[in-house]
Amino acid sequence: MKLEIYESEHHLALALASAVAGAIRRQPDMVLGLPTGRTPIALYGELVRLTCREGLDWSRVRTFNLDEFVGLSAETPGSYRSFMHQHLFAHVNLAGRHIGFLDGLAADVEAECDRYERAIAAAGGIDLVILGIGANGHIGFNEPAPALASRTHRVALEDESRAGNALWFGGDAARVPREALSMGMATILNAREVVLIATGEGKADAVAAMIRGGITTELPASFLQLHPHVTVMLDEAAAGDLR
Ligand code: PGA
Numbered sequence: 001m002k003l004e005i006y007e008s009e010h011h012l013a014l015a016l017a018s019a020v021a022g023a024i025r026r027q028p029d030m031v032l033g034l035p036t037g038r039t040p041i042a043l044y045g046e047l048v049r050l051t052c053r054e055g056l057d058w059s060r061v062r063t064f065n066l067d068e069f070v071g072l073s074a075e076t077p078g079s080y081r082s083f084m085h086q087h088l089f090a091h092v093n094l095a096g097r098h099i100g101f102l103d104g105l106a107a108d109v110e111a112e113c114d115r116y117e118r119a120i121a122a123a124g125g126i127d128l129v130i131l132g133i134g135a136n137g138h139i140g141f142n143e144p145a146p147a148l149a150s151r152t153h154r155v156a157l158e159d160e161s162r163a164g165n166a167l168w169f170g171g172d173a174a175r176v177p178r179e180a181l182s183m184g185m186a187t188i189l190n191a192r193e194v195v196l197i198a199t200g201e202g203k204a205d206a207v208a209a210m211i212r213g214g215i216t217t218e219l220p221a222s223f224l225q226l227h228p229h230v231t232v233m234l235d236e237a238a239a240g241d242l243r
Pocket residue numbers: 035036037038039040131132133134135138139140164
C-alpha cells in the first residue's frame with residue numbers, strides 16, 4: 001500500500017481532486033467507484049470547484065456508488081443518492097444514464113444486486129474506486145463478520161455504522177435504516193485502482209489495523225492488503241496510530 005499523509009483534510013481533498021481530474025483527462029470515459037459519508041464531502045467540493053474553474057468534462061465518465069440504504073428512494077433526504085446529487089451530480093455534466101446506483105426500494109433485492117454487478121461488468125469494470133473506512137473497519141457497507149460477501153448484497157448494519165450515519169437523519173441513529181445494499185468485497189477489489197481516504201482521530205485505530213494488522217474478515221479494509229494498486233490518503237489525525 002502506498003501511504004500519503006496530509007497536514008489537513010483540505011490538503012488531502014485538493015490532492016485527490018487533482019488526481020481524479022488528471023485521471024478523467026487521461027481517460028475521459030473512465031469508470032469511477034464513489035463513496036458517500038463525511039470524509040468525501042471536501043473531495044467533492046474541490047472536484048466541483050476544479051470542474052468550474054478548469055472546465056473538466058464529465059460527459060463520458062461513468063460512476064457506480066458503493067452502497068445505498070434499503071427502504072429509501074433516491075429523492076429521500078438521507079439516501080446516498082440524494083447525498084451524491086447534493087455534493088457532486090448536480091454540479092458536473094455527468095450524464096444521468098452514466099450514473100450507476102443501487103435502488104434502495106427494489107422489490108427484488110437479489111435481482112437488483114445482480115443488475116448492479118452486470119452493469120459494472122458491462123461498463124468494463126471499475127477503473128478507480130475511492131473508499132472511506134468505517135471506525136469498525138468497514139469498506140462500502142461490508143461490515144465485520146465471520147465471513148464476507150464477495151458480490152453486491154443486502155447487509156444488516158452494525159449499530160456503530162448506524163450511529164456513524166446519524167448525521168444524515170437529524171442526528172438520530174434510530175432513524176438510520178437497519179439495512180443497506182452494498183458492493184461486495186470482490187466488486188471493490190476488482191477495481192483496477194483503489195484510493196482509501198480517512199480523516200480524523202476516530203479512524204486512527206481502524207487505519208493502523210488495516211495497514212499493520214493481519215488480513216481478517218473482522219476488519220474488512222484489511223483485505224486491501226491483497227490489492228496491487230492501493231493508495232491510502234490520511235490526514236495527520238487519522239495517521240496518529242501509525243507513528
Ligand atoms: P464517514 O464514513 O466518511 O462518514 O466517516 C466513512 C465510511 O463509513 O465508509
